Amino acid sequence: MIRAFGPGRVNLIGEHTDYNGGLALPFAIDRGVTVEAEPLDEPVIRAEALDLGEHDEFPLADPPPAEGWRAFVRGVAAELQAAGIALTGARLSFRGDVPRGSGLSSSAALETALCLALIAAADAEEPDRTELAKLCSRVENHWVGAETGLLDQLASLHGREDHALRIDFAALALDPVPLDLAGWHLVTVESGAEHTHAGSGYNERRAECRAACEALGITSLRDATLEGLDGTLLKRVRHVLTENERVDATAKALDAHDLHEVSRLLDESHHSLRDDYEASVPEVETTRARLKSAGAAGARMVGGGFGGSVLGLLPPGVPRPDGAFPVVPGAPARLL
Numbered sequence: 382m383i384r385a386f387g388p389g390r391v392n393l394i395g396e397h398t399d400y401n402g403g404l405a406l407p408f409a410i411d412r413g414v415t416v417e418a419e420p421l422d423e424p425v426i427r428a429e430a431l432d433l434g435e436h437d438e439f440p441l442a443d444p445p446p447a448e449g450w451r452a453f454v455r456g457v458a459a460e461l462q463a464a465g466i467a468l469t470g471a472r473l474s475f476r477g478d479v480p481r482g483s484g485l486s487s488s489a490a491l492e493t494a495l496c497l498a499l500i501a502a503a504d505a506e507e508p509d510r511t512e513l514a515k516l517c518s519r520v521e522n523h524w525v526g527a528e529t530g531l532l533d534q535l536a537s538l539h540g541r542e543d544h545a546l547r548i549d550f551a552a553l554a555l556d557p558v559p560l561d562l563a564g565w566h567l568v569t570v571e572s573g574a575e576h577t578h579a580g581s582g583y584n585e586r587r588a589e590c591r592a593a594c595e596a597l598g599i600t601s602l603r604d605a606t607l608e609g610l611d612g613t614l615l616k617r618v619r620h621v622l623t624e625n626e627r628v629d630a631t632a633k634a635l636d637a638h639d640l641h642e643v644s645r646l647l648d649e650s651h652h653s654l655r656d657d658y659e660a661s662v663p664e665v666e667t668t669r670a671r672l673k674s675a676g677a678a679g680a681r682m683v684g685g686g687f688g689g690s691v692l693g694l695l696p697p698g699v700p701r702p703d704g705a706f707p708v709v710p711g712a713p714a715r716l717l
């Protein structure tokens with residue numbers, strides 16, 4: 382029996398920068414999705430989502446499109462084959478402990494675990510992990526209908542214990558940054574507003590960023606200036622540019638063990654996402670206010686926004702508020 386685990390991720394800072402050639406500082410967490418796989422003699426995939434009690438079956442050759450979790454399984458099987466990996470039929474079952482829609486990337490966890498399980502079931506060689514991340518993002522784009530970038534998949538596939546990853550999406554360069562919190566704790570709290578990429582304002586924000594690039598005559602907002610922009614597009618670009626700066630400021634503050642400064646940057650990131658990127662919703666604001674009044678020194682919405690979870694940084698001695706999960710950087714996607 383093959384077992385593969387794909388972790389979810391928390392993004393410490395650097396939100397909505399990945400598809401703008403910017404910077405981010407995510408880490409893989411110790412919660413995620415576990416896929417079990419058994420090779421079959423027939424060229425079919427039989428899949429079972431154990432948490433939902435639902436099944437799917439489809440031919441390996443040209444899997445037809447589908448909705449919901451089935452889109453991920455069919456998309457991964459199709460994209461692996463399109464990348465030249467000869468798959469064999471398999472029986473798959475999976476379950477996870479990252480709540481769906483919580484903004485902690487249950488989808489990247491599922492994609493990366495499925496990839497590793499299907500590759501192992503076919504006795505094929507694992508491709509380069511950055512290429513695998515791109516493949517998973519094609520699953521989101523072409524099969525699920527979410528125009529997501531590479532943040533979640535790179536974090537899930539390249540995560541490292543005790544480290545965050547500074548990712549430069551223009552160069553696709555990844556550098557581990559030690560996440561030594563000196564007695565402080567990171568927690569996430571679900572806002573209760575479930576976010577989906579395909580159905581939220583996420584794709585609309587991407588379209589606005591493309592419009593800003595067009596207006597400025599550039600191909601990536603990494604090279605943007607605010608000159609020549611106004612109104613909504615100016616606000617969107619201002620978020621991206623200031624967020625890139627906050628990523629490097631956070632890496633610097635971590636290096637200096639200045640957790641007060643990290644907290645201030647988390648708060649600033651939230652304000653920018655709320656006011657300039659307009660990616661917050663009332664449930665997220667209430668959850669964040671609760672976290673702050675429970676003693677979080679810094680707190681921000683995490684992930685794609687429009688719902689999902691809030692990340693809080695608690696100073697030493699502040700007890701974990703009700704409903705808060707501790708999050709620590711864990712190991713990357715792997716066979717168990």
Ligand code: GLA
Binds near residue numbers: 396
């Ligand atoms: C989601 C997407 C990522 C990224 C974040 C926002 O998690 O999947 O690609 O764009 O939102 O930072």
